Amino acid sequence: MNPKLVFDTDALKLRVCRTKKFKAGLLSVSAVLPIEAESAPLTSLLLSVLRRGTEKYPSLEAINRRLDYLYGTELSIRNFYRGDCQIIGFSAELLDSRFLPSDIALAEEVTSLLCQILYHPLLDENRLLQKKYVESEKQFQCEAIRSIKNNPRAYASEQCNALLYQHDACGASIYGTEEMIQAVTPEALTEFWRTLVKRLSFDCFYVGAAEPSEISGALERTLGTEAAGFPRKIPRSVKAVSSVETPYTGYDQMAVGQSQLLMGYTVECVIGSPDYHACLVFNELLGCSPVSRLFVYVREKLSLCYHCSSFYHSAKGTVVIQCGLHRDHRARAEEEILHQLSLLAGGNFEAAELEAAKKSLISTYRQTEDSPAAAEGFYFGRSLASFAETVEECIEAISRVTAEQVIAVAQRLKPHTVYFLEGTLEGGEEDDDEDN
Amino acid sequence: MRITEYTSSLLGERYTCAEHESGLLIYLFPKKMTSTAALLAVRYGSTVSHYRAGEDEKKLPAGVAHYLEHKLFENEDGSDSFARFAVLGADANAYTSYDRTVYTLNCTERFDEALAELLQFVTHPYFTEASVEKEQGIIAEEIRMYADSPWERSFRELLRLLYKKHPVRQDICGSVSSIRRITPTLLHDCYRSFYTPANMVLVVCGDVCAERIYEIVDSAFSKTPMSPAAVPIYPDEARGVTGKARSTVSMPVAKPIFSIGIKDSVKGLCAKERFRRDTAMTLLCDILFSRSGSLYNELFEEQMISPAFSAGYSSTDSFAFTCLSGEADDPEAVFERIFAYVEQVKKTGISDEDFERCRRVLYADELRAYDSTEEIANRLLSFVLDGVSMFDATEVLQAVTKQEVEELLASAYRREYYAMSVILPQECDEK
Numbered sequence: 122m123n124p125k126l127v128f129d130t131d132a133l134k135l136r137v138c139r140t141k142k143f144k145a146g147l148l149s150v151s152a153v154l155p156i157e158a159e160s161a162p163l164t165s166l167l168l169s170v171l172r173r174g175t176e177k178y179p180s181l182e183a184i185n186r187r188l189d190y191l192y193g194t195e196l197s198i199r200n201f202y203r204g205d206c207q208i209i210g211f212s213a214e215l216l217d218s219r220f221l222p223s224d225i226a227l228a229e230e231v232t233s234l235l236c237q238i239l240y241h242p243l244l245d246e247n248r249l250l251q252k253k254y255v256e257s258e259k260q261f262q263c264e265a266i267r268s269i270k271n272n273p274r275a276y277a278s279e280q281c282n283a284l285l286y287q288h289d290a291c292g293a294s295i296y297g298t299e300e301m302i303q304a305v306t307p308e309a310l311t312e313f314w315r316t317l318v319k320r321l322s323f324d325c326f327y328v329g330a331a332e333p334s335e336i337s338g339a340l341e342r343t344l345g346t347e348a349a350g351f352p353r354k355i356p357r358s359v360k361a362v363s364s365v366e367t368p369y370t371g372y373d374q375m376a377v378g379q380s381q382l383l384m385g386y387t388v389e390c391v392i393g394s395p396d397y398h399a400c401l402v403f404n405e406l407l408g409c410s411p412v413s414r415l416f417v418y419v420r421e422k423l424s425l426c427y428h429c430s431s432f433y434h435s436a437k438g439t440v441v442i443q444c445g446l447h448r449d450h451r452a453r454a455e456e457e458i459l460h461q462l463s464l465l466a467g468g469n470f471e472a473a474e475l476e477a478a479k480k481s482l483i484s485t486y487r488q489t490e491d492s493p494a495a496a497e498g499f500y501f502g503r504s505l506a507s508f509a510e511t512v513e514e515c516i517e518a519i520s521r522v523t524a525e526q527v528i529a530v531a532q533r534l535k536p537h538t539v540y541f542l543e544g545t546l547e548g549g550e551e552d553d554d555e556d557n
Numbered sequence: 558m559r560i561t562e563y564t565s566s567l568l569g570e571r572y573t574c575a576e577h578e579s580g581l582l583i584y585l586f587p588k589k590m591t592s593t594a595a596l597l598a599v600r601y602g603s604t605v606s607h608y609r610a611g612e613d614e615k616k617l618p619a620g621v622a623h624y625l626e627h628k629l630f631e632n633e634d635g636s637d638s639f640a641r642f643a644v645l646g647a648d649a650n651a652y653t654s655y656d657r658t659v660y661t662l663n664c665t666e667r668f669d670e671a672l673a674e675l676l677q678f679v680t681h682p683y684f685t686e687a688s689v690e691k692e693q694g695i696i697a698e699e700i701r702m703y704a705d706s707p708w709e710r711s712f713r714e715l716l717r718l719l720y721k722k723h724p725v726r727q728d729i730c731g732s733v734s735s736i737r738r739i740t741p742t743l744l745h746d747c748y749r750s751f752y753t754p755a756n757m758v759l760v761v762c763g764d765v766c767a768e769r770i771y772e773i774v775d776s777a778f779s780k781t782p783m784s785p786a787a788v789p790i791y792p793d794e795a796r797g798v799t800g801k802a803r804s805t806v807s808m809p810v811a812k813p814i815f816s817i818g819i820k821d822s823v824k825g826l827c828a829k830e831r832f833r834r835d836t837a838m839t840l841l842c843d844i845l846f847s848r849s850g851s852l853y854n855e856l857f858e859e860q861m862i863s864p865a866f867s868a869g870y871s872s873t874d875s876f877a878f879t880c881l882s883g884e885a886d887d888p889e890a891v892f893e894r895i896f897a898y899v900e901q902v903k904k905t906g907i908s909d910e911d912f913e914r915c916r917r918v919l920y921a922d923e924l925r926a927y928d929s930t931e932e933i934a935n936r937l938l939s940f941v942l943d944g945v946s947m948f949d950a951t952e953v954l955q956a957v958t959k960q961e962v963e964e965l966l967a968s969a970y971r972r973e974y975y976a977m978s979v980i981l982p983q984e985c986d987e988k
Contacts (some may be wrong), residue, residue: 145928191845220567273705377705379704410639411643413649427698447698447701490590
């Protein structure tokens with residue numbers, strides 16, 4: 122299911138994985154922007170405002186009703202960081218025409234709506250974005266900034282990332298600060314919108330049963346007539362975090378029952394590096410499966426936690442370990458995590474463990490064929506990193522990884538950040554049926 | 558074995574059900590995908606807190622079904638089942654819900670061996686004092702993790718308001734104190750009482766050979782004596798909300814979080830009736846509360862609620878409710894608006910446009926659910942446990958009438974069925 126390039130112009134690029142395997146295909150439309158600390162939060166705000174109403178569908182209700190009419194098509198806003206880039210756009214699950222009871226050109230209708238949202242938002246008599254939409258979305262974005270603490274795991278992860286990526290573009294918050302957002306006026310946001318849409322070009326990806334010409338025609342007749350057509354220059358998303366002499370530490374308290382321990386490392390290996398696949402295998406071996414070192418030793422053998430896992434951020438060359446545990450167990454868990462890292466660096470792991478890690482990864486990559494979203498994620502991620510690799514090539518490369526390569530990766534790990542969110546409550550003690 | 562086939566020309570899909578001599582039901586859903594998903598489910602979930610086995614009646618502390626699920630992954634030879642699956646490149650896991658415990662398997666190769674391993678470990682329990690005690694630390698952290706989520710907490714508090722007696726009011730994992738009362742003997746008792754083949758269902762979805770699966774089941778189950786499972790005993794639960802209909806808890810949240818529940822009753826309904834009610838209530842919930850509806854949009858435009866708003870209907874054979882969750886500065890005002898809106902729709906009726914639009918969306922959702930082996934297996938399991946055919950869903954959806962939905966609106970949304978739990982930011986705590 123390798124993608125085929127259907128067209129590549131200044132304004133639009135379309136790749137298609139044609140398959141009749143699915144009842145619903147996936148169309149993603151993405152623009153890639155370099156992360157800038159001031160504009161990233163404005164872009165987030167703008168996307169929410171644009172989604173509120175267009176010339177033709179002037180309210181959120183009208184847009185949502187239109188999507189319902191298009192067989193409940195979910196039009197999801199894409200707004201996330203990948204390495205040092207901000208990806209914006211939309212993705213939609215499109216039901217295949219074989220299963221539609223009525224004769225409707227779903228792809229064209231959806232891309233047409235998308236065009237309305239991006240290029241024809243509802244403006245007031247002064248040609249400005251609607252003040253009521255701007256003000257309410259400002260409020261919601263400020264609430265989103267405050268609400269991050271509602272999820273202690275995500276909050277702790279964000280605090281760790283702020284330290285880990287403090288010298289990198291992706292260290293800037295995608296939502297910004299409340300002060301920054303409150304200062305935005307409809308005039309400023311409208312100006313920002315006009316400037317932004319002028320320079321957008323789109324990377325589109327479709328996985329599904331439709332004829333590629335149907336999708337390309339739909340895109341050309343809609344987005345193709347609006348997009349600027351500047352030569353597409355994808356900003357650099359991949360840049361390894363530099364190691365530090367003295368690791369950073371962070372600490373907070375929160376009135377919750379479970380504490381969060383995060384340990385961030387630099388590994389000097391990014392997607393596309395010669396040892397990239399060895400790094401994937403190392404991370405799997407360390408903390409990505411129920412037979413990984415962190416799961417087996419920190420959770421199962423020592424019973425210190427429910428979750429303890431590692432995450433390899435391939436665009437930034439970092440590995441972050443996260444563990445949710447009782448505050449009294451911090452020292453013991455930290456000691457065991459360090460011990461396991463040193464064992465891996467010393468080559469103290471079994472051949473069977475290495476094979477299990479490789480098999481687990483290979484199985485995961487094989488399954489990209491079973492999911493339009495996974496296939497899109499795989500190929501879009503690689504195109505961002507300018508790393509041409511098919512799923513088959515990735516699987517082949519993983520199967521060739523040796524123990525020596527994994528040891529070499531483990532030896533390159535350097536501590537960068539340790540963050541601890543201390544939960545000050547005992548937690549989980551309530552039981553209202555003690556008589557049972 | 559008696560094999561029944563179910564087909565859907567609309568979807569272009571089919572599946573079979575075979576009844577194994579042990580009593581185990583085997584459902585096979587052929588699907589040309591790279592991955593194969595298998596589920597071995599036991600009709601035993603967290604709401605079994607009181608049961609009858611033969612002449613005996615027994616009561617359980619909260620969290621036993623979930624604890625048992627964790628412990629089944631250990632084997633008598635000291636090995637961990639996860640390690641055995643890793644050799645095969647298979648991914649195994651498990652979950653416990655209110656009405657079931659499910660062991661899951663997902664793989665892209667060597668499925669037969671992995672399935673044999675799954676059936677082996679679930680049918681061979683092995684617990685010791687030390688291993689059971691060791692699990693307490695892990696499960697206690699799982700409990701704390703959920704307890705720290707304000708959305709989970711809000712939902713749990715709502716269930717405690719809606720249900721005064723039914724064990725759905727207890728957390729699936731139990732509490733840190735209830736799990737201290739779980740012993741190897743208790744786990745063995747529950748295993749013997751509920752893990753009988755006749756109380757289990759195997760569902761497989763993927764590109765597999767039926768005969769080979771039946772052989773694997775034969776070797777795992779053929780010698781297992783058929784015995785009836787224990788019978789859960791559920792307390793009589795009042796139709797309406799008795800006692801207080803509001804609760805507030807304070808947590809470190811930025812803005813109040815609310816969960817509004819509307820208690821439903823499925824008492825006395827057969828499987829088909831309950832499924833039809835489930836479909837009609839789901840449709841009604843969408844008509845009233847979806848993001849395309851006027852209520853949501855009015856509340857949103859007025860900034861009374863945040864974008865994080867959800868609504869859904871859930872039912873099992875012993876409880877059912879509609880739940881609306883969101884964030885609001887003034888949850889009580891949101892509650893009153895929702896109540897008033899529902900009362901207004903009772904008077905004005907549901908428009909044909911709203912009815913057909915929501916039905917169209919549910920129809921499309923139904924179709925989209927057939928693109929993943931894992932999702933198909935889980936959905937098929939739910940239909941099996943509900944006692945209906947998976948392909949009935951689209952037919953029942955087409956058969957439900959607007960009049961039927963309006964009658965449900967009149968009877969199932971009465972003031973005495975409502976309750977609301979609120980999580981307040983700590984500084985606003987109403988002591």
